[in-house]
Amino acid sequence: MIGFERRRDFNDFMNTSLIGIQGELDNRQVERLRRIKQAWNFYEGYHWEDMPEQDTPELTVNYCRAFVDKFVSFELGKAFSISTHKNMEGKKITSDGRTIFEYLEDVWEDNSQYLFVTEMGQMKSITGEAWIQVRYFDTTEIDDPFNEYPEGRIKLLLMPTSVVFPEYDPHQKGVLTKVTIMYTYEKMVKTGLLGRTRKEQTLFKQIWTKDECVTYDGKSEPIVVPNRYGTIPFIQIKNLPIAGRNEGRGDLEDIIPLNTEYNMKESNVSEIIDYHAAPVTIVYGAKIGNLEKGANKMWGGLSKDAKVENLELKSDLGASTTYINTLKLSMCEVGGIPETVLGGAQAISNTSGVALQYINMPLIEKTRIKVSCTEDGLERLNKLILLISMFEGLITKPADVATRDFFWNEVNIPDTLPKDTLLELQQIQQEMKMGLESRKNAMTRLGKENIETLIEEIDEDMKKHPHIYGINPMMGANQNPPDPQLNSGMTNGQTPIEQVRTEITGSNGGGE
Numbered sequence: 001m002i003g004f005e006r007r008r009d010f011n012d013f014m015n016t017s018l019i020g021i022q023g024e025l026d027n028r029q030v031e032r033l034r035r036i037k038q039a040w041n042f043y044e045g046y047h048w049e050d051m052p053e054q055d056t057p058e059l060t061v062n063y064c065r066a067f068v069d070k071f072v073s074f075e076l077g078k079a080f081s082i083s084t085h086k087n088m089e090g091k092k093i094t095s096d097g098r099t100i101f102e103y104l105e106d107v108w109e110d111n112s113q114y115l116f117v118t119e120m121g122q123m124k125s126i127t128g129e130a131w132i133q134v135r136y137f138d139t140t141e142i143d144d145p146f147n148e149y150p151e152g153r154i155k156l157l158l159m160p161t162s163v164v165f166p167e168y169d170p171h172q173k174g175v176l177t178k179v180t181i182m183y184t185y186e187k188m189v190k191t192g193l194l195g196r197t198r199k200e201q202t203l204f205k206q207i208w209t210k211d212e213c214v215t216y217d218g219k220s221e222p223i224v225v226p227n228r229y230g231t232i233p234f235i236q237i238k239n240l241p242i243a244g245r246n247e248g249r250g251d252l253e254d255i256i257p258l259n260t261e262y263n264m265k266e267s268n269v270s271e272i273i274d275y276h277a278a279p280v281t282i283v284y285g286a287k288i289g290n291l292e293k294g295a296n297k298m299w300g301g302l303s304k305d306a307k308v309e310n311l312e313l314k315s316d317l318g319a320s321t322t323y324i325n326t327l328k329l330s331m332c333e334v335g336g337i338p339e340t341v342l343g344g345a346q347a348i349s350n351t352s353g354v355a356l357q358y359i360n361m362p363l364i365e366k367t368r369i370k371v372s373c374t375e376d377g378l379e380r381l382n383k384l385i386l387l388i389s390m391f392e393g394l395i396t397k398p399a400d401v402a403t404r405d406f407f408w409n410e411v412n413i414p415d416t417l418p419k420d421t422l423l424e425l426q427q428i429q430q431e432m433k434m435g436l437e438s439r440k441n442a443m444t445r446l447g448k449e450n451i452e453t454l455i456e457e458i459d460e461d462m463k464k465h466p467h468i469y470g471i472n473p474m475m476g477a478n479q480n481p482p483d484p485q486l487n488s489g490m491t492n493g494q495t496p497i498e499q500v501r502t503e504i505t506g507s508n509g510g511g512e
Contacts (some may be wrong), residue, residue, distance in 0.1 A: 002356065004281075004492075011238055019223045021197065021353060024203075024205070025165075029165055032247070035253075036126075036127045036162045037162070039126045039252050039256070040126060040127070040255050041251055042062075042064040042255075042259065043062075043064050043068055043126050043252065044253060045060055045063050045065070047060050047064075047259065047260060055355070059263060059266045059270050060263050061259075061262060061263060061266060062259075063255065063262070063328075063331055064256065064259055066257055066336050066342055067250060067251060067252065067255055067337060068122060068125045068126055068252065070341060070342070071121070071125050071251055071337075071366075071367070072118060072122055072125055073416070074363060074367050074416050075367050075371060075416075076117045076374070077416045078119075078413075078416055078447075079114050079117050079413075080117065080375070080378060080411050081412050081414070081447055081448070081449045082104055082105065082382065082411055082412075083103065083110075083409065083410040083412070083449065083451060084101045084408065084410075084450075085409075087402070087404075087405045088100045088101075088405060088406065088451045089452040090453070091397075091401060093395040093397070093398065094394070094395055094396075095151075098314075098512050100386070100395075100406070101449070101453070103389070103395060104385065104409070105449075107154050107156075110154075110155075111155060111156045114130055114339070116156060116158065119158055120158055122376075123158060124237055124239035124248065124374075124390075125178070125239055125250060125251045125252075126237065126250055126251070126252060127161035127162070127239075128239050128240070128247060128248040128249050128250035129161060129237065129238050129239060129247060129248035130158065130161070130236070130237045130377075131158075131159040131161060131164040131166075131235070131237075132145045132157065132235045132237065132381055132387055133156075133157040133159055133233055133234050134154060134155075134157075134233050134234075134235070134384045135155050135157055136154055136155075136388055137152055137153055137154075137155055138152040138394045146160070150156060151394055152394070154385055154388065154389055154392075154394070156381075156385075159181065162183075163181055163182060163183040164180075164181060164238065165179070165180040165181075166246070168178075168246050174237075174246060174402070175184065176232050176234070177209070178207060178208065178232075179207075179208045179234050180205065180206070180207050180208075181204075181205070181207075181208075182202050182203070182205045182206075183203075184201050184202060184204070185204060185216075186199045186201060186202070187218060189218075190502065200218075200220040200436055202217065202326060203216070203218060204216070204217055204218075205217075208227065208232045208233070208234065209227065209232065210227060210230060211226070211229050212224055212225065212226055213225045213226075223295055225394055227390060229387065229391055233384060233385070233388060235377055235380050235464075236248075236377070237373060237377030237378070237381075238377070239251065239370060240369060240370060240371065240373070241369070241373060242368075248373070254334045255259055255331055255335050258331045258334065259331065261327055262324065262328065262331070264326045265327065266324060267326050269320050269321070269324070269385060272317065281308065281309075282310070283289075283306070284305075284307040284308070284309075285305045285306040285307060287421050287443065294489050320387075321501060332375070333362075334362055336362040336365070336366035337362065337363050338359060338360060338362060338363060343365060356512065357417065369422055371413050374413060374483065378411040379409055379410065379411050382409045382411070383407045383409065386407055387407070412444065414447045424445070424446070427444075428445065429443045440452075
């Protein structure tokens with residue numbers, strides 16, 4: 001990336017500047033904003049915001065963006081699936097007869113699930129945490145030309161981390177006591193009696209507690225609204241946890257210094273190559289005032305002691321290249337991404353799934369921790385969706401269901417590594433034959449949703465259409481049919497070597 005001459009200004013990102021809010025923040029919050037601003041700068045390619053002008057590099061190789069995009073794709077490339085409690089299967093919670101699973105599925109579909117989780121993944125990967133507000137909009141606050149939401153709708157608002165200032169219970173880690181949303185924006189204000197207006201930087205501040213919500217908009221009187229939900233309607237999803245801290249850790253904190261050094265050294269090498277491509281001419285023992293510059297020019301009349309030569313590259317750039325490659329390797333090792341994942345050549349046509357996992361082990365191990373944080377946060381987010389929906393009259397809890405079962409949900413983020421589906425099915429089938437696996441867990445491993453209802457549908461369909469499932473209706477209800485055998489490219493029960501021998505000789509033993 002070359003030619004990023006413009007520096008970011010206030011309009012590029014909310015709270016990039018502390019103008020208008022600096023007096024509202026303590027030193028810890030100011031430092032938090034500085035760290036968030038720096039992380040966003042490096043993701044977007046502005047790697048020299050804090051450098052003096054004379055040290056500005058000429059070349060920017062943005063590994064920070066490549067790292068973040070790879071982490072987001074690897075963790076959330078297939079979004080996630082939701083499971084609800086078995087006691088809620090078939091229970092209707094809406095006026096139009098939807099179950100709790102169908103309702104949650106519709107809420108996520110209304111909020112563009114795949115796009116939402118991608119932006120959420122970027123936010124927490126860059127800043128260390130993502131903050132999501134669950135908000136109800138009634139029919140007067142939404143544009144609904146097709147009348148899809150006659151009772152209003154639930155919206156999930158992904159807040160920029162730089163505008164969220166949480167406060168926690170000093171005695172209980174992770175327990176929110178107050179959340180402040182604060183930023184400045186341009187507001188049109190009147191300047192005189194003639195009705196003229198001008199733009200003015202206005203501070204917007206909204207303070208949430210369990211009891212109330214207080215909103216300040218510029219110099220107007222604050223608006224106080226009771227919080228009837230009894231909880232602060234914000235969910236924090238950490239990127240990576242840090243023991244003893246309420247904040248999360250981003251993926252770029254350890255990469256930024258290395259990427260800065262990489263750009264500086266690449267710029268130095270680029271400058272050396274430029275000198276070599278268009279060298280400086282040095283004249284010894286002569287005046288250059290009468291020498292004509294340009295290509296295909298001939299100089300004469302110089303003294304016998306005069307000497308003219310071009311500035312040459314006499315040193316070897318091998319050491320510089322080695323150091324630059326070492327910096328790249330260090331970024332990959334510290335960041336947890338193998339070099340081959342960033343585009344290096346890799347022959348995988350005959351690489352087994354186990355070997356592929358070993359190759360990507362650093363990425364898998366780091367993603368496993370990120371996934372545990374994300375799944376926990378999304379489960380808490382689903383609970384908050386149900387709570388607010390119930391308060392706003394969008395859903396009703398069945399009387400014969402326990403509150404714990406009503407709010408229980410499980411989020412599963414599928415593995416994004418490529419797998420041989422037939423081999424996976426063969427393994428599941430063998431485990432079920434040996435009594436080591438259940439249908440429910442098998443469907444969970446395969447990424448199925450709404451599993452209890454799906455099992456009931458399969459059982460019902462199996463009774464109506466037994467021939468589709470390989471069942472002979474004449475065998476009787478108490479007889480088990482032989483299990484169908486799955487084949488993933490080789491004869492059942494044979495190893496690849498035995499299969500090749502069979503194909504060549506016509507038998508297993510190499511006979512006739």
